[in-house]
Amino acid sequence: MENVQVALSAMLQAREISFEPISPRYFTVIAIRWLIFLLAVLGGWTLIACLNEIPLALGLSIGGGLLLAAGIWLAVMRLSFKYRGIAVREYDVVFRTGFINITETLVPYNRVQHVRLTRGVLEKMFGLSALYIYTAAGGNHNLSIAGLKAADAEKIKSYIMDKIKIAEEAAGNAPDTAGDEPFAGTHNEYSTDDDSHGNP
Amino acid sequence: METHNAASFLGPNRMSRTGVLLLFVKQLVLYTRAFGLLILVAVYRYVRSEAFETYGFGYVLLLILVFFVLVLVTAFLRYRNFRFYIDREAAAFILEKGVFSKEKTIIRLEKIFQINLQQNVWQQVFDVYELEVETAGSARAEARIPALSEPVANALKAALQAYALQHRPGDNIEAAGIPVGETLKAEDRRYIGSGNIFYASLLSHYGNGLQVSLGFLLVLWSQFNDWAQLFSGQTEEERLMSWWEALNTERLLLIAGILLLIPFVINTIRFVVKYYNISYVVLNPKELGIDYGLFTLQHRIFRVQKLQELNIVSNWFLRKKGISFVTLLQSENTVGRKQKSTTVFPGMPDAQLEELERLFYGQRIRQGAVIRPYANKLVLALLLRLVAVASLGWVATTFFEMPVQGWWLAAGILLWTWLIALLRFRNDAFYLHKDFIIRQSGSLRRTRKIIEPHKIQHLEVFRKLWRPKFGSIAIYTASGVIYGSWYDYDTLYQWSEGLINDVNRTSRSWM
Numbered sequence: 001m002e003n004v005q006v007a008l009s010a011m012l013q014a015r016e017i018s019f020e021p022i023s024p025r026y027f028t029v030i031a032i033r034w035l036i037f038l039l040a041v042l043g044g045w046t047l048i049a050c051l052n053e054i055p056l057a058l059g060l061s062i063g064g065g066l067l068l069a070a071g072i073w074l075a076v077m078r079l080s081f082k083y084r085g086i087a088v089r090e091y092d093v094v095f096r097t098g099f100i101n102i103t104e105t106l107v108p109y110n111r112v113q114h115v116r117l118t119r120g121v122l123e124k125m126f127g128l129s130a131l132y133i134y135t136a137a138g139g140n141h142n143l144s145i146a147g148l149k150a151a152d153a154e155k156i157k158s159y160i161m162d163k164i165k166i167a168e169e170a171a172g173n174a175p176d177t178a179g180d181e182p183f184a185g186t187h188n189e190y191s192t193d194d195d196s197h198g199n200p
Numbered sequence: 201m202e203t204h205n206a207a208s209f210l211g212p213n214r215m216s217r218t219g220v221l222l223l224f225v226k227q228l229v230l231y232t233r234a235f236g237l238l239i240l241v242a243v244y245r246y247v248r249s250e251a252f253e254t255y256g257f258g259y260v261l262l263l264i265l266v267f268f269v270l271v272l273v274t275a276f277l278r279y280r281n282f283r284f285y286i287d288r289e290a291a292a293f294i295l296e297k298g299v300f301s302k303e304k305t306i307i308r309l310e311k312i313f314q315i316n317l318q319q320n321v322w323q324q325v326f327d328v329y330e331l332e333v334e335t336a337g338s339a340r341a342e343a344r345i346p347a348l349s350e351p352v353a354n355a356l357k358a359a360l361q362a363y364a365l366q367h368r369p370g371d372n373i374e375a376a377g378i379p380v381g382e383t384l385k386a387e388d389r390r391y392i393g394s395g396n397i398f399y400a401s402l403l404s405h406y407g408n409g410l411q412v413s414l415g416f417l418l419v420l421w422s423q424f425n426d427w428a429q430l431f432s433g434q435t436e437e438e439r440l441m442s443w444w445e446a447l448n449t450e451r452l453l454l455i456a457g458i459l460l461l462i463p464f465v466i467n468t469i470r471f472v473v474k475y476y477n478i479s480y481v482v483l484n485p486k487e488l489g490i491d492y493g494l495f496t497l498q499h500r501i502f503r504v505q506k507l508q509e510l511n512i513v514s515n516w517f518l519r520k521k522g523i524s525f526v527t528l529l530q531s532e533n534t535v536g537r538k539q540k541s542t543t544v545f546p547g548m549p550d551a552q553l554e555e556l557e558r559l560f561y562g563q564r565i566r567q568g569a570v571i572r573p574y575a576n577k578l579v580l581a582l583l584l585r586l587v588a589v590a591s592l593g594w595v596a597t598t599f600f601e602m603p604v605q606g607w608w609l610a611a612g613i614l615l616w617t618w619l620i621a622l623l624r625f626r627n628d629a630f631y632l633h634k635d636f637i638i639r640q641s642g643s644l645r646r647t648r649k650i651i652e653p654h655k656i657q658h659l660e661v662f663r664k665l666w667r668p669k670f671g672s673i674a675i676y677t678a679s680g681v682i683y684g685s686w687y688d689y690d691t692l693y694q695w696s697e698g699l700i701n702d703v704n705r706t707s708r709s710w711m
Contacts (some may be wrong), residue, residue: 091704100665107658107695108703135657136531137676
């Protein structure tokens with residue numbers, strides 16, 4: 001697997017992290033999703049308005065209001081893309097998101113539990129992937145990075161996986177390669193904690 | 201007395217014989233809860249009906265007898281079919297149970313995470329212990345053995361612990377194989393003392409107690425209402441109005457006084473009963489044994505390495521006496537197990553806290569450089585309170601004809617909330633040391649959350665677009681999050697960069 005090179009000069013200079021923006025195509029995906037949702041809402045509203053004999057002017061103005069709100073939301077979304085970005089560094093991966101409240105999430109490699117790549121139908125059409133990075137933090141706090149180019153996501157994933165492996169070898173207790181575990185592998189039926197039912 | 205060692209658990213074992221009785225009582229309680237009311241109603245109907253005159257009470261008694269015998273027989277069968285043993289081949293602890301549908305639980309020895317012994321009221325009556333095996337993975341595959349005699353329970357616990365240590369990779373301590381807990385002397389055990397627990401519960405957590413008692417009173421009121429509905433035609437509003445009219449100043453003061461006293465009582469019950477006679481003992485450098493409880497006796501083993509966060513809560517009264525609430529937080533394996541993974545010592549004396557600090561960290565907790573939020577946070581808090589009180593006062597004057605004197609009360613409330621806000625701001629701080637991060641917060645009650653940098657999972661740094669000078673930080677560990685806002689963004693960013701470096705360079709595992 002190919003490993004992405006990381007510029008060491010980017011390290012430790014908080015102000016000078018150059019965040020790589022996520023793919024602008026992701027905005028198209030968001031816009032399409034939003035459009036589908038909006039069409040459903042407007043369709044629903046038209047149906048309600050017709051069935052309840054709501055005056056045309058009122059119906060149109062509420063529909064127009066909905067459209068305006070959707071437009072504003074999309075504009076904010078577009079602006080937030082300016083701040084959205086990922087930085088893969090020597091020790092951690094940093095993701096920045098948000099428009100009004102800008103959040104920077106820093107995940108060190110040696111705390112990553114697992115990594116997941118997903119692609120929805122729309123994302124597939126535009127060649128995008130979403131990358132999920134999980135740590136052992138309590139609750140459902142994990143890092144999700146949507147709208148990466150599929151190739152980039154794959155590269156980042158393999159880079160993180162390599163880093164985890166290195167960290168585990170350094171710690172000397174890679175859980176998958178524990179050789180001193182006498183029963184490992186011989187009793188696969190006990191590999192989960194689930195109850196097994198049936199008579200012994 | 202029979203001797204028990206690790207070898208005696210290699211073949212199938214049953215629970216203590218009194219287990220039959222315990223299962224019987226358990227089942228009976230369960231059925232009574234489920235069908236009690238139904239049966240009562242049925243009996244009542246029968247007694248009032250014509251059939252009763254023909255058949256009499258004999259049949260009712262016979263029915264009850266049959267029911268008892270059936271429950272006893274199922275309890276006996278359940279006892280017969282409940283077997284447990286350690287399978288060395290499979291390196292697993294195995295539990296078999298079930299009368300009609302058999303169930304077999306297999307717990308791999310290296311997955312055993314904690315073993316607890318406890319006694320509820322019934323188990324105390326029959327003098328047996330419940331052994332509970334917690335695993336590191338899921339909350340579901342836990343094993344519970346409800347009735348074991350004391351020597352068997354202790355021997356099984358020791359055997360499981362020894363095997364678990366043997367089979368856990370990369371964690372071989374010398375104690376493996378030697379049943380721990382037997383060689384300990386009584387003087388090694390440290391007691392918090394009922395006096396300290398009582399003092400701490402009486403003089404702290406008043407706000408929480410008030411919330412709990414208000415909830416309790418609301419439930420009581422709705423229950424009372426339901427009953428009253430049966431006897432009088434008054435609606436809830438009418439009842440409230442008639443009570444309101446009967447009130448005079450004297451009664452009002454009396455009721456308010458009682459209401460304000462209730463939280464003390466509730467807190468005392470909450471802590472004194474739950475943590476009655478709490479004590480701990482250092483079993484070995486890696487494990488702490490904790491015992492507590494009045495009605496439900498708890499015995500738990502806390503693995504030192506699993507500590508994610510230490511909370512020290514105190515207030516002025518507690519500091520005078522040199523005690524505090526100390527909470528140990530373990531990693532949350534599954535969502536919703538927070539209650540289980542925390543251990544509280546109410547009113548722990550400072551000397552004992554020092555001992556725990558040395559056990560957990562190898563040194564005393566040290567404060568490093570302090571960072572505090574900008575004063576803007578305080579100004580905003582004061583303004584918000586002013587606006588809130590002023591608008592409440594305006595509503596009261598406009599719509600409820602509050603007399604002018606009412607504004608004195610409003611001013612008093614405002615001053616009080618301002619004082620609290622001021623104290624909250626004064627306590628708001630992070631202490632940064634190379635080995636510790638201390639998050640201090642709270643107003644009258646001061647909370648200190650302590651984590652070690654190598655326990656950090658990941659970080660979040662926030663900043664608002666229109667005030668880039670101010671930042672917030674969230675530090676995630678496996679047991680939760682530590683959060684602070686209105687700090688200097690540049691400081692936070694540099695700090696977070698330093699923490700990431702620390703986490704990367706450390707060779708210490710977070711669990």
